[in-house]
Amino acid sequence: MRHRRAPILKKIASCHCGAVQIAVSDYPSEVTDCNCSLCHKSGVLWSYYSADAILSLPEPNLTDTYAWNGHHVDFHRCRTCGCVTHWIPRDLTRERRGINARLFPPSALAAARIRHRDGANTGKYLD
Numbered sequence: 001m002r003h004r005r006a007p008i009l010k011k012i013a014s015c016h017c018g019a020v021q022i023a024v025s026d027y028p029s030e031v032t033d034c035n036c037s038l039c040h041k042s043g044v045l046w047s048y049y050s051a052d053a054i055l056s057l058p059e060p061n062l063t064d065t066y067a068w069n070g071h072h073v074d075f076h077r078c079r080t081c082g083c084v085t086h087w088i089p090r091d092l093t094r095e096r097r098g099i100n101a102r103l104f105p106p107s108a109l110a111a112a113r114i115r116h117r118d119g120a121n122t123g124k125y126l127d
């Protein structure tokens with residue numbers, strides 16, 4: 001009998017109402033608390049993923065978007081419950097995308113290191 005390959009266990013980021021679900025291959029080991037005006041007011045913690053590490057994204061009709069400060073990325077939020085869910089660069093050749101790590105289970109977030117980024121001023125990490 002042939003061995004079956006173990007199924008890939010997806011890790012899911014889900015908004016409060018569950019309409020927006022984002023699947024990734026692994027929970028983040030590190031998340032970013034950015035102090036720029038938008039992140040500060042949204043209260044998000046960002047986990048960064050390359051495009052190929054994101055296994056699925058919500059259908060476009062499930063989110064509204066917001067862009068500011070040069071409009072390089074679209075910040076998505078659930079159209080139903082309002083949770084900020086992720087951002088995607090408008091230039092899709094840019095590899096990095098952000099997922100709100102607060103949408104992962106609390107236990108996954110508790111295991112991650114929180115880094116503080118001075119997005120409001122220098123753009124550098126403070127730790």
Ligand SMILES: [Zn+2]
Pocket residue numbers: 015016017018019020078079080081082083
């Ligand atoms: Zn929702």
